[in-house]
Amino acid sequence: MMRIxxxxxxxxxxxxxxxxxxxxxxxxxxxxxxxxxxxxxDPASFWQARRSFWRSTPVFDMPDGEKWDAEPWIPINPQAxxxxxxxxxxxxxxxxxxxxxxxxxxEEVVQQADTIEVWSSSSADETLGLWRLLEDVSRLRSDxxxxxxxxxxxxxxxxxxxxxxxxxxxxxxDCPVPARLVSPEEQEKMRxxxxxxxxxxQNWPGAWRTDPDAAxxxxxxxxRIPDPATGLTNIRSRLxxxxxxxxxxxxxxxxxxxxxxxxxxxxxxVGILQMELEAMAQLELPLVEITGQxxxxxxxxxxxxxxNVLKARLAGAG
Numbered sequence: 001m002m003r004i005x006x007x008x009x010x011x012x013x014x015x016x017x018x019x020x021x022x023x024x025x026x027x028x029x030x031x032x033x034x035x036x037x038x039x040x041x042d043p044a045s046f047w048q049a050r051r052s053f054w055r056s057t058p059v060f061d062m063p064d065g066e067k068w069d070a071e072p073w074i075p076i077n078p079q080a081x082x083x084x085x086x087x088x089x090x091x092x093x094x095x096x097x098x099x100x101x102x103x104x105x106x107e108e109v110v111q112q113a114d115t116i117e118v119w120s121s122s123s124a125d126e127t128l129g130l131w132r133l134l135e136d137v138s139r140l141r142s143d144x145x146x147x148x149x150x151x152x153x154x155x156x157x158x159x160x161x162x163x164x165x166x167x168x169x170x171x172x173x174d175c176p177v178p179a180r181l182v183s184p185e186e187q188e189k190m191r192x193x194x195x196x197x198x199x200x201x202q203n204w205p206g207a208w209r210t211d212p213d214a215a216x217x218x219x220x221x222x223x224r225i226p227d228p229a230t231g232l233t234n235i236r237s238r239l240x241x242x243x244x245x246x247x248x249x250x251x252x253x254x255x256x257x258x259x260x261x262x263x264x265x266x267x268x269x270v271g272i273l274q275m276e277l278e279a280m281a282q283l284e285l286p287l288v289e290i291t292g293q294x295x296x297x298x299x300x301x302x303x304x305x306x307x308n309v310l311k312a313r314l315a316g317a318g
């Protein structure tokens with residue numbers, strides 16, 4: 001009996017117990033509410049388009065200037081992660097002392113699993129990620145696996161109760177966050193919502209109006225479509241509102257944009273906001289000017305004349 005956990009949130013590996021032999025954990029690296037969703041019905045084309053998109057951004061830039069080709073799901077082994085941390089403290093070489101086998105790819109493990117468990121919140125990005133996961137799993141299996149969802153109201157990395165982690169890893173149903181069984185009919189509904197989301201703005205399925213999680217996804221994705229009046233997405237309009245005419249640290253601009261005007265369903269990491277700021281500086285009529293290179297702490301941002309004009313328009317419209 002093999003069980004898989006797909007987590008959309010970062011896990012505190014220092015708190016996790018060693019995994020039993022019949023359990024595999026994968027962590028999502030994706031943010032599907034940003035970037036292309038075309039090719040949803042063709043997984044190979046879809047994920048190739050996603051990789052090409054991320055390679056065109058600074059989000060996965062490595063310190064040596066190379067790009068990290070992140071897979072959508074990466075395997076998590078708490079024991080191996082802790083071992084790696086100890087090796088890093090000692091210094092190289094790492095390869096000669098690595099006692100762990102190469103992890104099986106997600107596609108192979110999914111075909112063997114009896115139970116699939118998803119750990120997520122109700123955020124738009126994680127809900128859309130769940131729909132995409134179900135689409136991929138349905139194409140990897142000829143028969144459905146038992147699917148259960150554990151919904152978390154706060155970030156998993158904040159959980160510090162060792163007993164709770166033992167219950168979660170052990171698949172206990174009597175823990176404070178029980179797993180809900182998802183019927184094949186509900187899985188198919190989620191897959192259909194995913195296909196509709198990929199077809200925006202043409203597709204507006206009626207189901208999203210009565211499903212709170214679906215409503216959050218479609219509301220966020222609608223905001224990602226540029227406003228015809230300003231040409232701005234909801235991300236860029238908030239960054240524009242956070243920037244000033246004077247030079248400011250990019251970390252301050254991004255921080256202000258993260259905390260102002262966002263609802264709980266729409267959460268973005270700092271790398272994506274940095275990417276959008278840099279894109280705003282490269283427009284034909286730039287909205288911001290950036291000085292410095294590399295990490296945000298080394299960069300400063302200010303509005304251009306065009307940015308000031310557009311910000312005033314937004315303020316007037318509000």
